[in-house]
Every structure is written in C-alpha cells, then in structure tokens.
Amino acid sequence: MNYITIKDVAKRLNLSVSTISRAFNDKYDIKKETKDVILETAKEMGYRPNPMAKKLIQRRSFNIGIVVPEFINGYFPEVIIGAQEILFEKGYQVLITQSNECFETELKNVQTLENNMVDGLLLSISCETSNTEYYQKLVKNGLPIVLFNRVNKDLNTSKVLFNDYKWAFFATEHLITQGYKKIVCLKGADNLSLSHERVRGFTDAFKKHKTIITKDKIIPTGFYAEDGMRVAEAMIKNNDIPDAIFACNDPTAIGAMKVFKKNGYRIPDDIAFVGFTESKMADLIDPPLTSVSQPTLDIGREAAKLLIEQIENRTGSHLPQTVTLNGQLNIRESSVRI
Amino acid sequence: MNYITIKDVAKRLNLSVSTISRAFNDKYDIKKETKDVILETAKEMGYRPNPMAKKLIQRRSFNIGIVVPEFINGYFPEVIIGAQEILFEKGYQVLITQSNECFETELKNVQTLENNMVDGLLLSISCETSNTEYYQKLVKNGLPIVLFNRVNKDLNTSKVLFNDYKWAFFATEHLITQGYKKIVCLKGADNLSLSHERVRGFTDAFKKHKTIITKDKIIPTGFYAEDGMRVAEAMIKNNDIPDAIFACNDPTAIGAMKVFKKNGYRIPDDIAFVGFTESKMADLIDPPLTSVSQPTLDIGREAAKLLIEQIENRTGSHLPQTVTLNGQLNIRESSVRI
DNA sequence: TTGTAAGCGTTATCAA
DNA sequence: TTGATAACGCTTACAA
Secondary structure (H helix, E strand, C coil), X not given: CCCCCHHHHHHHHCCCHHHHHHHHCCCCCXXXXXXXXXXXXXXXXXXXXXXXXXXXXXXXXXXXXXEECCCCCCHHHHHHHHHHHHHHHCCCEEEEEECCCCHHHHXXXXXXXXXXXXXXXXECCCCCCCCCHHHHHHHHCCCCEEEECCCCCCCCCEEEEECHHHHHHHHHHHHHHCCCCCEEEEECCCCCHHHHHHHHHHHHHHHHCCXXXXXXXXXXXXXXXXXXXXXXXXXXXXXXXXXXXXXXXXXXXXXXXXXXXXXXXXXXXXXXXXXXXXXXXXXCCCCCCEEEECCHHHHHHHHHHHHHHHHHCCCCCCCCCEEEECCEEECCHHHCCC | CCCCCHHHHHXXXXXXXXXXXXXXXXXXXXXXXXXXXHHXXXXXHCCCCCHHHHHHHXXXXXXXXXXXXXXXXXXXXXXXXXXXXXXXXXCCEEEEEECCCCHHXXXXXXXXXXXXXXXXXXXXXXXXXXXXXXXXXXXXXXXCEEEECCCCCCCCCEEEEECHHHHHHHHHHHHHHCCCCCEEEXXXXXXXXXXXXXHHHHHHHHHHCCCCCCHHHEEECCCCXXXXXXXXXXXXXXCCCCCEEEECCHHHHHHHHHHHHHCCCCCCCCCEEEEECCCHHHHCXXXXXXXXXXXXXXXXXXXHHHHHHHHHCCCCCCCCCEEEECCEEECCHHHXXX
16 A cells, blocks of 8 residues: 655655654654655655554554444443543544454454554453453453453453442332332343342342342343343243333343233333333333433543553553442333332 | 564574464475474464564555444444454454544544555445545555445445335335325435435335425434434424324434324324334334335445455456345334224 | 664575 | 575664
C-alpha cells in the first residue's frame, strides 16, 4: 500500500532519515523551520510512517484489544461504545474481537491481538472458558488486562463488576413485597460467576423474608429466548406454574412471557416477571418488563480508565483494583400487582 | 512480552537463524529431523515468531478488517459471525471496528486497520458517509475491499447486497392484498441507498396496483424505536391514522406499535404493521411482527468469500462483482386481516 | 541542530 | 541441506 518511506522524504529534502524521524516525533531538538518543511513535504508526498517498523522497535502500538464472547445481545456493544469513548480520547485505537462463546476462538482472538502488539486487553470471557492458564501467563508477562462482566477469580487483574448479588436480591425482594409466593429463578450459564451471584441474591432475599426456598425453584435455563420458552412450556405441561419468575436475563424472561401469554395466562395477574441486564426490548414488549438495568456505558468507561492507568504507569508496581458498579431496578407492569 | 527471538533459538541449537526460519515456514528444503528438533525446542523455549517483523518484510498480515457503522441492532453482529466463519476457515483473523455512525471515527478505524496491514477490508459505511474520496484512494492503491449492505455507488468494488427493492415491493404488496388502503411508509436514513431502494419498492407496489400514492405518505423517520414512537404520536395527535404502516426497519415499526397499542388501537384490526430487516424481537412482541428477514449470515459469508478471492488472486486483474441476496417475508399477526 | 550507524526480528538471496 | 548477509522502515545513541 504505502510505498513512500522515510528515506524518500529524506532524499527529496536532502536531509538524513533521522531528521525526518525527529520531525515526526517531536521530542528531539529540531529547528522549527526544518520541521515545518518536512511535515509539509511529507504530507504532500503522501508519506505515513510505517507502524510495523515503529512497533517493531518500540514494542508499543497504541492499540487496545477488546475481547467479548458475543455481541448480539446489545449488552457488550454498549460496553464497547463506552470503552471506545475513553480510549479514543486518550489516543488509543480499538480492535474488537468476538468469540461466539467459543473458548478456542477466544484464544485465537487474544493471540491475534497480541500479534498486533496491543498495549492492553479489555476482556470478558466466554461461558466455555474455565481454563485460564493462558491468561495467567499473559498477566505474569506483564500484559495489562482488565476483566469486565464475565470474570474469573483465578485471574489477578483489575476488574469492573456489576453488583449482581445486590440487584438480584432487590429484584427478588420486589417480587416478594408485591405478595408473590411461589417464585422461581431461571438461572443462567453455569460456568459464569455472575450466574451464581444472581442466584445467591435470589436465595438470600428468600432467607431474609423467612420463606423457605426449595432446590427445585432454581431452574437452569440458559441465555436465549428459546431457553425461556422451553422452560415455560415445561411448566405448563407439568401444570406447575409459579406466581412469579425471576429470570437471570431479559431474553429468557421474554421468551417465557411469550409462551405464557400464548397459553392464555395474564401478566402479571397470573404470573409476574422480572428480568436482568435490561435490554432495549424490556420497554417495548407488552406488558413492559421489570428489569435490572446495568450501567453498560460506565462499565466500558471504567474498564478503559483502569486499563489506561495501568498501561501508562507501567514502571510503578501495579495493584489490581476492582470497581463494582451499581444498577437500577426499573419496575414496570410485568411485576406490579394491581 | 515475547522476548525470545529467532536468534535465541538459533544459538541454543547451534544453527543459523535462516534454518530456524525455514523450519517455521515450511516452503524451504529442510531436513525433517532438524525441523522437528527446531519446532520442539522452540515450543519448549516459548518462542513465537514476531509478527511485526514478519509483516514488515512481507507486507502481509493474514488479518482482515471489518468496519461497521453500529452493532446494537443485531444485524451487523450476525453478518460478522458469517464472515468470521469463512475467514477463520481460510486462516484469516478478524479485526472488528465500529464507528457509531460517525464518519470521522470510521475513517480513523480504517486507518488503524491499514496500520495493522490488514490484507483486506469488509466495509459497511456509516449513514454520515457521503465523501468516499479516501476509500477511492484505497481502492486505487489496490487494497482489496468488499462493501456490504451499506454501499456507495461511487465505489467500484465488489459488493454484497440485499434486494431491498424487491422485498419492499413484496412487503407492500402483501399489505395491499390484505385490503389495506391507506398505507404509510416510514423511511430510513436519507444518505443510504438502501433507504431509497425500499421506498422505491413501496412506491412501485402502489403503482402496480393502480393506487395513487401521494408524497406525504412517505414519512422520514430514522433508525430507532424512538423515531417510530415520535411519528406514531404525531399521527395520533393529528388524528391522521393510516390503515397500515410499512416501516423501513423493525425498531421503528415496534416503537410505533407500542404507541398505538398504548392508545388503545388494536393491531392489526385498527392498524397493521410490517417491518424490515427482521430482528429477534419480531417474533417475541405482541402481536408478532411481519417483517422481511435478511440472510445475514450469508451476507457475511459471501462478502468474505469475495474478499478472499480478490486477495489471493492479486496477480490476475480483478473484476468487481456484485452479489445480490434474497430474503423472505415472514408473515405474522401484525399484518393479517382476520 | 543535524548526520551516521546500529539495531528491532524477521525473510530472502546467494553461496557454500 | 545449511549459513552469511542484506534487506524491510523505522528509532536512537553518539558523533559532528
């Protein structure tokens, strides 16, 4: 592509390559006039420094890699937008990579990013990822990494978390105070700590209100609307219908709602719903879905900030920090007793 | 990060660097035994070839850049998944970049990707992008580019398109044959050729059925649910309610539906809806939304195939091809007269 | 203030 | 089948 090199510019101006180099990295003493001439002619000639050569020497790219497990659910895209906002501001460029919830792809992606000499990584692991050996090695080698949302406790890095426990607790308590008795929890992917946190919040809310929760009130479900539908169909088939459902994410809640509505159940009169990680859909469906909204943009922003801090303060010893962000329970018709 | 170089391996084995290099790029004659030993010791030492040095010399990265305008709507993520599938298979890695519908960011993203020496670009322009000078230059310089979905006619590259005209036509015709008379079109972003194609399909369907369509039946709307809501509120306020709405995408349709439902209108009895570029929501909302589904995965796959073809056949003169894919009208309750 | 020359980690050419 | 050595395009001591 870019066939004009620093040598061409040097030749044209009868200067040495080092002088040209200086003009482009204004840290050396260089006569302002020469610099101006150089910059101008360089631009005219269409010269752009070859970043590969630069990276080869400097071992630094001003690129940040983002690794997410999926991005059809709206959540990760928003986090990315938040991160990008901060990173752009600080002069970093962003390379995004998605793994389709596949561990192998995730690893490949990370390696591609390494190959491109990213200065750091914003990472949210796939639900398949339980072996964190490779990441441990990266951390040990000093690659700045910030985990967000999907974290792993074996990895000693900075983390940006959502307070899943607390908001699952509140969401459940909301259902309890509305007077619902038979409340069921649709649990997400088993490998993820956030799933456990949400279930823990659910359980503890019951404990607080002295209700005994039996094991079978927590139903392993999954991520997608189809999973919610499947579970709802099973409930109807078994004629074992709860008063209310606390779903560990919106799509499963919405899928289940659809099935119940189709079968003539009224929401929230016959069965109430609360979702989690509020999606755009929550407010658009009928009835609107009560859900816990996460500060997606802020999660991205915080993660980016932590990462930059770590990158730019590489000399000083780095202490991993954990930032936990708060959300909001948006109460809508799907869970309000009339 | 990676401090072990080819020299270290050479020294350790008492071989020359060139021999090591040969072992890693099996195109040279090299004794199988030496190769095996080299590969093994290299692995043991944790050596990985430095891709920067490689790219510097080969001007090639086996990385493909993807540039999309947004990815919260589900459409682009799916296309990307399709593209990734093909690209991975052929040994390419994928670097994704999103511009938030901002022309400036888009350009920066493209330059980052150039800087990483991507072998080619899969590009869908932002709705702000009308100046294609920069892209023209890239194409002229020989960077393989395939445009998809959001294309620009000034750019003489391969393209993967959806037959927007045809399916807008069919969708509108469906409403007409259902007996709806007063049909309004909610039009998308003005800068995009696909918006015009969809409106053209809408208009031609009317022509075919000898109905006269007046200018004000096409309402500039936008992308998002909020836009649809705004338009619906205006209709209600002006008491100018159509029989049916053909929305140029799902979110606007769903937003408008919500407002009408809230105001007591029954769907489809009082007002019918058809969307476009079917989203996951279409089937989940109430009533389910008739919409035109696009073969998102195939769009990605086709674009990737065209790009690889062009990259790997660089010697031969390249003729830009345009692939147009077909979709499907998924008829659901929102538009069916009872 | 500018130039010279070594070096970043590879691959490629030529010799051996 | 292997080894020297010159590139690739840039930065950076050190010298001038």
